[in-house]
Amino acid sequence: MDTEPQLDGDSVANDLDDFDEVVEIEHESLPSDRYFDRELSWLRFNQRVLELGEDRTQPLLERANFLAIFASNLDEFFMVRVAGLKRRIDTGIAVPTNVGRAPSDVLRDIAMKAHELQERHAKAFIGSLKPDLDAAGIHVEHWSDLGEDDRLRMREYFSEQIFPVLMPLAVDPAHPFPYISGLSLNLAVRVRNPKSQRQEFARLKVPQNYPRFIKLPDDNSGRLRFIPLEDLIANHLPDLFPGMEVLEHHVFRITRNEDVEIEEDEAENLIQALERELLRRRFGPPIRLEITEDMDPVTLDLLVRELDITQQEVYRLPSPLDLGGLFELAKLPRPDLHYPRHVPTTPVQFQPGEPNTKPDLFRAIAARDVLVHHPYESFATSVQAFLEQAAADPNVLAIKQTLYRTSGDSPIVEALIDAAAAGKQVLALVEIKARFDEQNNITWARKLEKAGVHVVYGLVGLKTHSKLVLVIRQEGGTLKHYSHIGTGNYNPKTSRIYEDMGLFTSDDIVGKDLTRLFNELSGYAIEKKFKRLLVAPLHLRKGLVKRIQTEAENARAGKPSGIRIKVNSMVDEQIIDALYLASQAGVPVDIWVRGICSLKPGLEGVSETIRVRSVVGRYLEHSRTFAFHNDGDPAVFIGSADMMHRNLDRRVEALVRLTTPAHITEVQEMFDLAMAETTSSWHLESDGEWSRHSTDDDGRPLDDLQNVLMRTISARKRSTR
Numbered sequence: 001m002d003t004e005p006q007l008d009g010d011s012v013a014n015d016l017d018d019f020d021e022v023v024e025i026e027h028e029s030l031p032s033d034r035y036f037d038r039e040l041s042w043l044r045f046n047q048r049v050l051e052l053g054e055d056r057t058q059p060l061l062e063r064a065n066f067l068a069i070f071a072s073n074l075d076e077f078f079m080v081r082v083a084g085l086k087r088r089i090d091t092g093i094a095v096p097t098n099v100g101r102a103p104s105d106v107l108r109d110i111a112m113k114a115h116e117l118q119e120r121h122a123k124a125f126i127g128s129l130k131p132d133l134d135a136a137g138i139h140v141e142h143w144s145d146l147g148e149d150d151r152l153r154m155r156e157y158f159s160e161q162i163f164p165v166l167m168p169l170a171v172d173p174a175h176p177f178p179y180i181s182g183l184s185l186n187l188a189v190r191v192r193n194p195k196s197q198r199q200e201f202a203r204l205k206v207p208q209n210y211p212r213f214i215k216l217p218d219d220n221s222g223r224l225r226f227i228p229l230e231d232l233i234a235n236h237l238p239d240l241f242p243g244m245e246v247l248e249h250h251v252f253r254i255t256r257n258e259d260v261e262i263e264e265d266e267a268e269n270l271i272q273a274l275e276r277e278l279l280r281r282r283f284g285p286p287i288r289l290e291i292t293e294d295m296d297p298v299t300l301d302l303l304v305r306e307l308d309i310t311q312q313e314v315y316r317l318p319s320p321l322d323l324g325g326l327f328e329l330a331k332l333p334r335p336d337l338h339y340p341r342h343v344p345t346t347p348v349q350f351q352p353g354e355p356n357t358k359p360d361l362f363r364a365i366a367a368r369d370v371l372v373h374h375p376y377e378s379f380a381t382s383v384q385a386f387l388e389q390a391a392a393d394p395n396v397l398a399i400k401q402t403l404y405r406t407s408g409d410s411p412i413v414e415a416l417i418d419a420a421a422a423g424k425q426v427l428a429l430v431e432i433k434a435r436f437d438e439q440n441n442i443t444w445a446r447k448l449e450k451a452g453v454h455v456v457y458g459l460v461g462l463k464t465h466s467k468l469v470l471v472i473r474q475e476g477g478t479l480k481h482y483s484h485i486g487t488g489n490y491n492p493k494t495s496r497i498y499e500d501m502g503l504f505t506s507d508d509i510v511g512k513d514l515t516r517l518f519n520e521l522s523g524y525a526i527e528k529k530f531k532r533l534l535v536a537p538l539h540l541r542k543g544l545v546k547r548i549q550t551e552a553e554n555a556r557a558g559k560p561s562g563i564r565i566k567v568n569s570m571v572d573e574q575i576i577d578a579l580y581l582a583s584q585a586g587v588p589v590d591i592w593v594r595g596i597c598s599l600k601p602g603l604e605g606v607s608e609t610i611r612v613r614s615v616v617g618r619y620l621e622h623s624r625t626f627a628f629h630n631d632g633d634p635a636v637f638i639g640s641a642d643m644m645h646r647n648l649d650r651r652v653e654a655l656v657r658l659t660t661p662a663h664i665t666e667v668q669e670m671f672d673l674a675m676a677e678t679t680s681s682w683h684l685e686s687d688g689e690w691s692r693h694s695t696d697d698d699g700r701p702l703d704d705l706q707n708v709l710m711r712t713i714s715a716r717k718r719s720t721r
Contacts (some may be wrong), residue, residue, distance in 0.1 A: 003081040016490060018175040025545065027577045030606060034580065036688050037099045038083055038571050039106055039541075043113045046073045048616045048682055050117060053691060054124045057701065060132055061337040062618065065330035086287055098571065098598060111312045118290075122317045126325075126378045136337060138329065139225045140213060140320075143235040152307060154227070155218050158236050158646040162210065166233065167241050171201045177306040178203050182284070183258035185230050185322055185493040188299045189237060190301040191244040199247065201302060206230045206242065206251075208573035217405070224332065228320045231261075250295040252303060253321050257284035288678055290313050290315045290322075291559060298313045298658060339618050342710050344378035344496070348717065349384065361386050361504075362393070362473060365482055371663040375619060376489065376713040379495035383469075383484060390471045390482075391419035398425035398472040398477070400518045402464055404489050407440055412490045417451040426453045429463045429521050448587025450520055456522045459621040462537065465520060466640045466654040467502070481511020485533075485656040487638055500708070501638050503656055503663075507532065507653065511658060521652065536641055536653035541574060543655075547628045547635060548578040552585035554631050562629035564671045565643070568590040568622065570599050570612075572643045583609045592674050593684075594621045596644075602686040612684035613675055617706045626655065633651060636664045670709070679703045 027612045053057055053066035085103040091490035118271040130140055162676070168189070169178040176238035179184060192199050206229055213226035230251050237246045291300060293316050335341070349364045364370060370383045388411070390396045399419050405411070412602065428448050436605045449455045467579030474477055505511075513530040534543040550561060556562040563582060570576065570591060576599045579589055589610040591599065601610040615621050639655030641647045658664055673679055680702040682690040695701055 005219055008034075008673060010229075012470050013473055019314070020354060021073065025577050027572055027581070029584065030577060030580050031603070032295070033099070034036045034600060034603070034606065035099050035573065035576065036600060037109070038596050038598050039085070039103065039110055040113060041596040041598060041688070042077060042081065043110065043117065044688070045069055045614070045616075046077070048614060048638050048690060050075060050121055050124065053121075054128060055694075057554055057596075057694075058134070059338050060129075060136055061330045061334060062339055063129055064133070065288040067121065067125055067426075068324050068326035068330060071115075071326075072120070072263045075324065076691070077259065078114075078255045080105065083284070083287050085110075086285075087257065098373065098569070098573070108312070115315060116567070117559075118315055118317060119526045121323065125323055125583060126318055133329075135689075136334075137223045138332065138334075139218065139223055141225055142410055143227065143231050150216060152218070154214075154232060157214075157529070158232060159239070162207070162229075163236070163239060163716060164239060165207050166204060166525040168202050168204045171203065178336075180286075180307070181205075181255050182254060182286075184208060184253065186252050187230060187234060187237075188248075188252055188303065189241070189246065189293070190248040190299060191241050191246050194245055196242075200244075201299075204233070204237075204242070210320065212328055226329070228325075230320070248296055248299060249322055251292045252288040252295070252301055254286045255288035255290075256286055286313075288315060290317060291537060292316060292319045294319075294322065324376060326365075336583045342375070343714075344375050345375045345716070347372050347716050353496070357445040358446070359385075361389050362482060364507075365504045366480070366506045369507070369660045369663065370506070371658065371660070372501070372502045372664065373498065373623075373666075373713060374495050374500045376710050379492055380411075382504075383490065383495075384492060385413040385487070386471075386482075386484060386504065387412055387469065388418075390473075391415045391422065391424070393473065395421075395474045396424060396471055397474055398427070398470075400427040400429075400468075400496045400514070401490070402429045402431070402465070402466055402468045402521075404431045405464055410490075411492060416448060416453055420448075427518060427522060428453050428455050429455060429518070432491040436717075454522070461650070463502045463646075463649040466517075467512055468517070468555065468654060470511065470518060477500075480506060480508050481508055483514050485510070485514075485639060485654060487640055488626075496662055497619055501623045501625070503638060503658065507659075517652075517654065519660060532657050532659075534637065534639070534655040535649050536651060540641055540653055540655060541572065541648045544626065545574060545578045545631075547626070548582050550630070552582040554629070555582070555586040559631055561587045561631075562589075562627075563587055564592070564625075564627040564668075565592045566621075566623060566625040566671070566674075567642045568594045568624070569642045569644050571596055572648055573598075573647060575643045575648075579604050579610065582609045590671060592621075592671065598685055600686055601684055607686075609637050611675060614682040614684070614690065615674060615680075615705050616682070617704065619706050624655075625665055625670075627664075628666075629669065634656050634664050634668070637669050638667075673708060674703055676703075679708075 017088045033444055038602050049066055050070045053063050053070060053552065055063065058066070060104050085107050088103045133140065140534050180203065187204040187206065189202045189204055190199055199688070210229055212229060214229055214232055216225035219225070228504070232248050236248055289303060289307060289309055291303070291314060295316070300314070304311070347370060349370045350359050350361055352359045353498060387399070390399055396419070399416065400417065416426050416428055422473060430448070467488060469483040469484040473482060483505050486500060486502035488495065488498050488502070494659065509531045510533070514535045516530065517533070517535060531677055534540045551561040551563050562572055563579065579599065583589055584606065587609060591597065591612045592608065593612060593614055594616070599607070599610065599612065599614055601607050624641055628635040636658045637655040638658065641653035647653050660665065674681065680694045683694050684690055693702065
């Protein structure tokens with residue numbers, strides 16, 4: 001196979017050796033108000049998602065999907081971020097936010113912005129998406145829209161399929177106010193006894209194991225018709241309260257604190273402690289109450305009192321609530337209403353040399369490093385195939401892998417099980433504290449253990465977020481390392497919608513680095529240095545700050561300089577301050593961020609050379625990439641770390657330096673495209689607002705970065721990389 005020049009591994013290793021040095025950042029020249037509030041910045045990210053849901057140039061069902069993503073994102077924001085702020089207030093720990101403000105002040109601002117966005121979200125559905133769905137033959141009906149034939153058939157469906165599982169719960173002296181589970185839809189029902197004239201209150205949970213929108217019978221019109229499940233139930237309440245007069249019924253939904261906290265130092269068994277905490281999470285305090293706009297004051301007062309929430313936490317919205325249910329409609333098989341289909345390609349180095357033959361991935365990786373870019377390049381024919389070949393290869397002696405999140409029917413897990421069954425040494429580091437995947441990961445951990453895989457859970461007090469695979473293979477009497485370091489989870493399902501990168505290498509320096517790192521994660525080794533990796537929590541921030549400072553020194557010396565960073569979040573103050581100082585030295589800085597950005601670009605005398613862009617589209621931009629000009633010897637890293645405290649201080653993260661010139665060029669060209677004025681993106685202004693740039697001066701659409709990359713990568717030929 002052909003080979004390609006790479007940077008010398010020993011020189012790269014020597015270059016990283018001094019990252020243990022203490023890095024001081026002189027920030028006296030920087031203004032005190034130099035950061036954006038992280039929580040409000042996150043809300044502005046979700047606003048960008050909402051803007052795509054509002055955009056009528058997007059395919060119709062993709063707009064429905066973006067509105068569903070907005071709703072799901074906001075739910076998680078309340079369950080974690082807002083819950084955290086409330087917990088600080090309730091416990092009396094008034095730790096200031098990243099901009100030095102009191103949590104109560106930030107909560108007030110969050111409430112104002114969240115109210116505005118939720119109202120805008122509801123308006124986007126009712127005033128824009130729903131009429132456009134109607135025009136496309138997809139109707140979300142109300143009971144009042146149905147004719148008598150439809151009503152008769154839906155009454156039969158209700159009686160046979162829904163009525164038996166409903167559980168109305170009365171509230172009276174003998175029946176205390178029931179527990180309301182987080183994110184469930186509920187009906188608040190007021191009824192009157194016609195004999196005593198006494199009014200009673202009942203709560204009825206809308207079952208979550210039914211579709212959010214029930215498909216109506218085919219009326220031979222060619223239309224697809226649906227009715228919200230709660231609307232169907234609400235119009236059959238007399239069946240549930242026979243002999244009573246139904247006075248009022250209103251839909252409501254609460255969000256609870258669902259973050260998990262474990263005192264690991266005191267937990268004898270981490271899995272058992274986590275399972276107890278997951279059970280407790282179900283009963284977290286309410287932090288948001290969503291109600292339909294027609295709810296009467298009596299019902300609202302009862303809910304506010306019983307749930308012990310404030311008026312600020314009440315969100316009055318037009319029905320239907322819980323537009324996360326639009327995920328179901330967004331999956332309808334209408335190709336004309338979706339993005340054009342993109343088919344991932346097999347990375348050129350992993351394509352078989354002859355038709356109907358299976359490629360030898362070990363041979364391809366041994367020839368040269370392979371950089372893969374998902375979902376433009378297939379996860380199944382790269383990462384998954386690599387692990388499956390390793391599991392089946394009799395020369396493979398050991399496989400070590402980190403698992404942060406994976407899918408419910410993961411071929412990755414099955415490959416590890418197959419490898420263990422074949423007698424190989426298999427180590428899986430399962431991060432059972434991955435937020436909202438805790439129970440799934442516990443299940444997988446136990447399945448792996450039963451199959452004979454060595455399962456460990458990482459280091460006390462740290463989450464293992466790095467994406468690593470190490471395969472040890474016997475070749476000609478020696479042991480050879482084959483490694484994969486990625487930016488995304490080993491999840492075949494999300495790999496089709498998350499943009500991520502990964503490096504395959506047989507470089508022994510990387511292999512030995514990973515061997516030491518896995519020993520640290522599974523045993524008692526304490527490593528202080530790695531050669532080609534930057535690893536958090538000990539070295540990563542220091543290494544990046546040192547790189548940034550080197551660019552500043554080069555700029556002051558009149559040498560070319562430049563910094564380009566792509567992350568999901570840019571929050572860490574030390575990194576931001578280092579970038580400000582680099583900007584003051586004249587370094588051009590490009591930041592490509594998907595979500596939160598606390599850095600203020602374009603501040604006179606502080607950050608005039610910094611540009612910040614965001615791309616939100618059909619794929620979730622998820623890769624983390626760091627590129628430094630380095631006086632003409634580009635230093636480019638990919639890995640798992642965002643620029644946040646939790647990533648740099650409380651997680652095991654890993655970045656690997658790319659050494660193949662073609663890979664470095666590929667990353668640089670990706671940045672060129674993202675930052676180009678001809679590419680559709682959002683630009684962060686110095687006042688914290690994001691301005692969308694999607695058309696040129698003549699109103700023509702700008703280039704879609706993800707479409708351009710798909711075309712470019714699909715057109716690659718075997719000899720080009």
